[in-house]
Every structure is written in C-alpha cells, then in structure tokens.
Amino acid sequence: MAATAEPEEWVRGEHSEDEDDGVQQVPLESEPHVTNHAKTVAVFKRLMADDKFADLVLVVGPTKQRMAAHKFVLMTRSTVLRSMLSGEWRETKAGEISLPEDSPEVWKELLAHAYTSKWSNAPSLLLDVKDYADRYGFGDLADDCGERISAMLSGEPENVMTMAAKAVAMANPVIRDLAFSSAFLNTATALRSEGILRLDRDALLTFVSDPRCATDEVDVFRAVVRWGLNQMAIAHAEGKGPSPIGRSKEDLEAAYSFLSHDIPGRAEAQEKCVGGGELEFEPAARGSSLAREARRRGKAFIPPHEMHSADVPDDASFLSLTDAQMAGLGPKLRAMRLRAKDTLQHSVVQTAEPADLREVLGEVLDAVRFPLIDAAGLAADVGPSGLLAPEQLVELYCHQMVPFSEAWARKTVAGFSNEPRAPVAKLLTISLWGAGGASGKHSGGAAGGAGGYIRVHYKLLPDDRLSVYVGEGGLADNSDSVMTSAAWPNGGKGGYNYKTGSGGGSSLVTSELHDGKVLVGAGGGGGGTAAHSWSSGGGGGGGCKDGKMGQGGHGQMRTAEALRIGSDGGGNGGKDDSNGSGSAGESSHGAGGLSGSSTNANGGDGGEAFVLESAGVVLLSKINATSAGAVACDESGKSAGGGGGPGDCKRGSHGLVIIENSASGKRLKFEFSEKEPAVVCFEDL
Structure with a gap:
C-alpha cells in the first residue's frame, strides 16, 4: 500500500496538554516560502527541545550532565549507537548511557547535528567534534567536519591557529603541522589571531622558529609579547604569578637612558649626516631598512663608510669598538638615536616587568629575528618592552647602518639570527589599467x-x-x-x-x-x-x-x-x-x-x-x-x-x-x- 503524506501546511509538532494523543498540529502558513527541508529541520529542532517523549538519557562527563534524546533519531544517525541500542545491551534495557569521560559541550553539538544536521561550527570544537563523530559513527557529521577542516586549512588563517592549538592539546602532530602550513600562507593574519594565544610554549616556539613564518619581523615580536602577557594574565588569575601590569612613561624613559647621551640638536644631526639636506625622523615603513626606505622616498642613502673613514671589520662587535671607531659612526648613530627617542615620545607601551615576561617567554624570545626589525620597530616596540639589554639594542641599531652586502652576510647580530625568512607566499598588490x-x-x-x-x-x-x-x-x-x-x-x-x-x-x-x-x-x-x-x-x-x-x-x-x-x-x-x-x-x-x-x-x-x-x-x-x-x-x-x-x-x-x-x-x-x-x-x- 502506498504511503500517504500529510498536507504540506501541517506537520506534527509540539506537545499540547489539551490533546490526549500528545500531538498538536502546527500550521506553517505564516512561513509560505520555507522549503520542505527547512520545515523538517524545524520539526526536529522542536523535538530535540521537548523531552516528554524522550526514551533515552545520556549521562555525560564527570559532572554527570543528563541529556534527553530519542532512540530512533540516534539510531538513524550513529552506527555505533544503532548497534548498542538494538541489541541486548544493558543500556538498551536501562534507557541510559553513561559517558563519564566525554565532554558535554561536544555531545551537545553531536545531538544538534543528529536532529537538525546543523551545529555551531566553532573552530575551538572542530577537532573534538570530528573525533567524537568518528568514534561514535556519526558519518554525516564526520564528513561535514572534514569539509570544514579543509576549508579552514585552505583559506581561514584567523581560525587555523585555533585548530593548531587544539591539535597540540590532542597530541595530533599531523593536524598541527597542516594547520601551521596553512597559517604560513598568511602569517601576518595568523599572528594577529586569537588562536595563537592558545598554543603552548613549545608549539609557539615551533611556529615562530620556522623560516616560513615570514612577515614583518616586528609583527612576530608583537605576537610573542602578546602571547606572553596572556600567559601571565592566566597565571595571575589562578594566583600563580605576577600581574602583567603596565609600566609608567618614566620607566620607559629610563629604559632608554642610553639614548640621551651625546645627542646633537636636530639641525646639527642633519648637517653631519646628510650634508645639510633634510633628514626625516618619522618611523620608516615596517619591514624596510633605512637604505630601502631612503630609496622609496627618493633620497640618497649615505653608508657609514662614506660619512667617515672609520674602518669597522664585518664581524666586529659594536660593543667593543674603539673610541675612534665609535666617533666615526657617531653622527649617523646619534641621528638614529634621535629618531628612536622621537618615536618613543609618541608611543604608548604597556607591558609587564621585563624580567617576569622574559621568564615566561624563555626560548621563544630568542627565536625572534631582531636584526630583521628596522630602526622604527626597534624604537617603538622592542626598546620600550625592556626585553633586550641596552647593549643589544645598540648593536641592533648599529646593524641598521651597515651596507646591504655586509649586513646580509652576518649570520647573527646581538645573539639573534639574521637569516632572512623564506615566505611560503608573497602578498602582491596588482594594479591594472585597461587600454x-x-x-x-x-x-x-x-x-x-x-x-x-x-x-x-x-x-x-x-x-x-x-x-x-x-x-x-x-x-x-x-x-x-x-x-x-x-x-x-x-x-x-x-x-x-x-x-x-x-x-x-x-x-x-x-x-x-x-x-x-x-x-x-x-x-x-x-x-x-x-x-x-x-x-x-x-x-x-x-x-x-x-x-x-x-x-x-x-x-x-x-x-x-x-x-x-x-x-x-x-x-x-x-x-x-x-x-x-x-x-x-x-x-x-x-x-x-x-x-x-x-x-x-x-x-x-x-x-x-x-x-x-x-x-x-x-x-x-x-x-x-x-x-x-x-x-x-x-x-x-x-x-x-x-x-x-x-x-x-x-x-x-x-x-x-x-x-x-x-x-x-x-x-x-x-x-x-x-x-x-x-x-x-x-x-x-
């Protein structure tokens, strides 16, 4: 005998206390453009929320959270639960399944998908939901999660770091490495994402040490500091560490005390550095050396050896220069100090006590390639943080003055790698005019x-x-x-x-x-x-x-x-x-x-x-x-x-x-x- 369908405008829905059969007919005439699929979803959503006719209870997690469900729904969606509920299992007779080690949050997502084919798609839950879906035989949900993972890996750098952090927590190095590889396609966005804060220190070290972590190096430094401050805030909230409080402007000035020595006036610096020409003190564009920035602005860049005759060996430590050698570098260095000081006057930096933050960061700080950061970045971000010693900052500033051929030949500067990073992708700006x-x-x-x-x-x-x-x-x-x-x-x-x-x-x-x-x-x-x-x-x-x-x-x-x-x-x-x-x-x-x-x-x-x-x-x-x-x-x-x-x-x-x-x-x-x-x-x- 052929099955008959109910009229399209009526569906079985919410329970009414006034009806003996427990079935209320709910008109959907107010939603004439809703598809049949949407109507079905609406029905099952109401069913999920109504536990009056539920015949199964899931007891989930250490808190034993009870979740009502319907056997026929779960048996049609999960191969594992179909086997469990259709046999002579204890759970079948008791109408209750205990899942003490599972997460109630994840099971809510499984049930939502079982009833409505939808779930929250939260990046922080994606790998857990995929794991549970595979474990309990929710095939459709596992496929949906697989597609979502592929989408994130191919074009969602703001979410992919959340996936990487979850993979680390689940001890899944394969997914972690895939997520990192995806993040390297847009490193700048990945470094600014909230997901990077969820990495543990070893995972963060792996990420920022990778040559493919290629962007403006000052962005790497900022991300590392942000991660460290977040770790300190978490520890402080748990009563396990100091607060990541901000330091005063006076403290920052004190950290830059080495800039205040022997700085000539602006006019004198201009006269000595560029022969009376204009010397701009505004911060250089991020990621540019002084020479490249000078070329961009159409100005001549005068290397130090053309300003003075001081002969400085390529491998010399700037901290061990003789007075004569430092005098030869003096005018340009003083100008750069003046630029740094001017930048500092307009910066507002809030960070933790340097010693506390250095302890939290550990080896991660050493993975930042500080020689790749330009003078403006050193002045506005690195110096005020107090994370580097003044001697290291001086050496990094002096490195900015070295001609390109010599600068790139150095493997390390001030103890930090000077190796250029190798970007996975180069972001191009393409401008076109038709004829x-x-x-x-x-x-x-x-x-x-x-x-x-x-x-x-x-x-x-x-x-x-x-x-x-x-x-x-x-x-x-x-x-x-x-x-x-x-x-x-x-x-x-x-x-x-x-x-x-x-x-x-x-x-x-x-x-x-x-x-x-x-x-x-x-x-x-x-x-x-x-x-x-x-x-x-x-x-x-x-x-x-x-x-x-x-x-x-x-x-x-x-x-x-x-x-x-x-x-x-x-x-x-x-x-x-x-x-x-x-x-x-x-x-x-x-x-x-x-x-x-x-x-x-x-x-x-x-x-x-x-x-x-x-x-x-x-x-x-x-x-x-x-x-x-x-x-x-x-x-x-x-x-x-x-x-x-x-x-x-x-x-x-x-x-x-x-x-x-x-x-x-x-x-x-x-x-x-x-x-x-x-x-x-x-x-x-």
Whole structure:
C-alpha cells in the first residue's frame, strides 16, 4: 500500500496538554516560502527541545550532565549507537548511557547535528567534534567536519591557529603541522589571531622558529609579547604569578637612558649626516631598512663608510669598538638615536616587568629575528618592552647602518639570527589599467573611451607563474576597405565605412597554478565613430569574465550582426548608422566610445573587469572609466589608458600593469611594447 503524506501546511509538532494523543498540529502558513527541508529541520529542532517523549538519557562527563534524546533519531544517525541500542545491551534495557569521560559541550553539538544536521561550527570544537563523530559513527557529521577542516586549512588563517592549538592539546602532530602550513600562507593574519594565544610554549616556539613564518619581523615580536602577557594574565588569575601590569612613561624613559647621551640638536644631526639636506625622523615603513626606505622616498642613502673613514671589520662587535671607531659612526648613530627617542615620545607601551615576561617567554624570545626589525620597530616596540639589554639594542641599531652586502652576510647580530625568512607566499598588490579606444575618422571623429582601473591583492606561491598582458591602445588604421586592426590582446575592430576606432585591449594577469585562468582583468575602452553619415559602429573594448579572457565585438557595418557581440566580458561593437541611435557605447569598466556628429552610429561598449575570488584574489579598489579621460589610481594618482581623440583617427593610450611585493616594496612595471605576455615568477619579486 502506498504511503500517504500529510498536507504540506501541517506537520506534527509540539506537545499540547489539551490533546490526549500528545500531538498538536502546527500550521506553517505564516512561513509560505520555507522549503520542505527547512520545515523538517524545524520539526526536529522542536523535538530535540521537548523531552516528554524522550526514551533515552545520556549521562555525560564527570559532572554527570543528563541529556534527553530519542532512540530512533540516534539510531538513524550513529552506527555505533544503532548497534548498542538494538541489541541486548544493558543500556538498551536501562534507557541510559553513561559517558563519564566525554565532554558535554561536544555531545551537545553531536545531538544538534543528529536532529537538525546543523551545529555551531566553532573552530575551538572542530577537532573534538570530528573525533567524537568518528568514534561514535556519526558519518554525516564526520564528513561535514572534514569539509570544514579543509576549508579552514585552505583559506581561514584567523581560525587555523585555533585548530593548531587544539591539535597540540590532542597530541595530533599531523593536524598541527597542516594547520601551521596553512597559517604560513598568511602569517601576518595568523599572528594577529586569537588562536595563537592558545598554543603552548613549545608549539609557539615551533611556529615562530620556522623560516616560513615570514612577515614583518616586528609583527612576530608583537605576537610573542602578546602571547606572553596572556600567559601571565592566566597565571595571575589562578594566583600563580605576577600581574602583567603596565609600566609608567618614566620607566620607559629610563629604559632608554642610553639614548640621551651625546645627542646633537636636530639641525646639527642633519648637517653631519646628510650634508645639510633634510633628514626625516618619522618611523620608516615596517619591514624596510633605512637604505630601502631612503630609496622609496627618493633620497640618497649615505653608508657609514662614506660619512667617515672609520674602518669597522664585518664581524666586529659594536660593543667593543674603539673610541675612534665609535666617533666615526657617531653622527649617523646619534641621528638614529634621535629618531628612536622621537618615536618613543609618541608611543604608548604597556607591558609587564621585563624580567617576569622574559621568564615566561624563555626560548621563544630568542627565536625572534631582531636584526630583521628596522630602526622604527626597534624604537617603538622592542626598546620600550625592556626585553633586550641596552647593549643589544645598540648593536641592533648599529646593524641598521651597515651596507646591504655586509649586513646580509652576518649570520647573527646581538645573539639573534639574521637569516632572512623564506615566505611560503608573497602578498602582491596588482594594479591594472585597461587600454583606451581610438577615435573615428575626420576632424570631428568621436573620442574613444578610456580603460578602467582595478587594484587587487594576490598571494603568489613558489610554484606559480603569472602571465601579464598589457592592453594595446585602440587603432584607426588600414585603408577604407579594411576593418581597423584589433588592439592586443582582445579589443574589437572598428568598421571601415567611414572608419571608426577599434576598442582598447584589456590588461589582465593569468595564473599557471590556476590552469591559466584570468586572476584579474581591467576592461578596455570602446572605439569612437566617424563624424559622417554611413559611419560604422565603434569597436568594443576587451574584457574578462569567469576566469576567461573575452573578446570585444567588432563595429557593425550594415552586415555581420553576430560579429558585433562581444564575448566573456568583451564590450559589444557599436551599431552602424542605419541601425544605431547616435549614442555613446555603454560604460562597464572601460568607458564606451562616443558617437560623432552627423551620424546615428553608436560608439563601442567598454569591456568588463573581473576578479577570480576562488583563487584568493581580494579586490582593493575599482574605478570605472566614464569618459575619454584616463583614470587615475586612487592611491598614487598615476593614470593610464586614456581614450583617443576627439579628432581624426587618434589612437587610444596603452594600458599599464604594476605588480608590487607588499612586504619588500619591490615593484615591477609592465607597459605595452609587443604582442606577448610577460612572465613573472616567485623569484622575480
């Protein structure tokens, strides 16, 4: 006999004292858009909360917390409980299962999933829930946890350290190492996460000692101090240690007493260090040496050996320099001291007593690579903490003055490793401008549209290779019987009936690691029309979509409508004089080309921008072009990819791509020169 279903608007639900059968029909007409699955979940959620008809009790943990449940639910969800409850087990007869060593918190999650297929997904419970699900045969939950673990390991650095800490507590080195490897893909975020505070000292030492723990070294130091202060706070709350109290400004000044000796005035320091030129005392950018910071600001960096003739051996200890040698280094060192003192005046540092914090940190403090921290970081963070001796700080400051070739040759400075870390991934900032479209024929030829601008972050892995395509500016070339040339790599052609401009090419970057897909693309501008009746439509700007490099459509010439339609983000070509409305092309990311006087032909549409979020590309900013004017970067003010014209066959400007290593500041600039993509490898940045 076929089973019959209850009417969809009625379900069996909460118990009513007024009904003998204990069943109340609950209308769901107030939720007409709820799916049948959601309705079922709602029913079982109510069932879980109603213990009147529960026929099983779980007694969990040392506190013997009692949790009511229904055998039929657990038997359908757990293979272990199905076997236990369907046989001649003592638990079956007693209707009670004792689990004295289990966690009530975890069992609440198991029951929630058993009834509703949902649980809290708390990172701190993930490994425990996975362990229990495997142990008790909750297969669906185990699969869900496995997927959640994979997701965290592949792209959640803020949560992955919590998983690592849990793996350490569970003595699971495999998961710990997987979590650490994932964290090294975004070390800075992992170091700032709350999860790092849950590591024990040995695990933290393992993490910060690893060469892959690559970020600004001052962030490593801050994370280590934060962990130490948290450990002290926990111990103090348990009555086992001193409080991590803050020290006064006077104490910090005293810790920096060595800075107060023999410091010249600002004018004297400028005169002696840079020959009367300007010497800036603001903190340098994090992660930059003084020399690199000077280059970034466009200033000359004068090494110590060019300032004075003191000859200091590469392996000399700065604490054992002669008076003559220290005098030779004096002006620059005094200037750096002044910079440190100025920085200190504006810093507010709260930390524990140094001796107490050093005892808590132990070997972890020695794992910080202090020589990699710049002068500003030493002044603002390391010095005020009091964790290093003044002699160590002096030696670290002096190390900042050594030329690059000598500085990198040193293995240790002040007893700390000077070995550069080896990042698992390099965070790149990629800025792209699409190329502009060309104008049409005759002196009144309408202007082409400008290319759009986009800026993103992308983590480059060692085994990845990027291909960089810089869009070519649109053209209005060739004879009156041949369509204009297509701008590389994907601009649409302009028509030859009273010649119109071709669309500008898209600028884009593809990744070999992601099967050649487009990571990010900036749309090219559309081509403008001729200033004459019978004009063709303007060519469409190049664009990208769904990881593909699209193609701009060609300007219409009373025929071949199919060729006018752009593909995969490429702009459509404009309609010709017979079919158009005399309007500008649509502006997507690249701007649409304009329509000239005396014609109904339309300008070509601009191309679309694209970001491959599935590859971890993060959009920072995007500016759509709206005219022929080149779009300026919102950060640097740099512009590129302006539209050609107005005027007779004016070519569009080429696009531009700039890729910068966000940590080191190393920058690669790509301009259009030939119709070939440039290749960028991990070592290039």
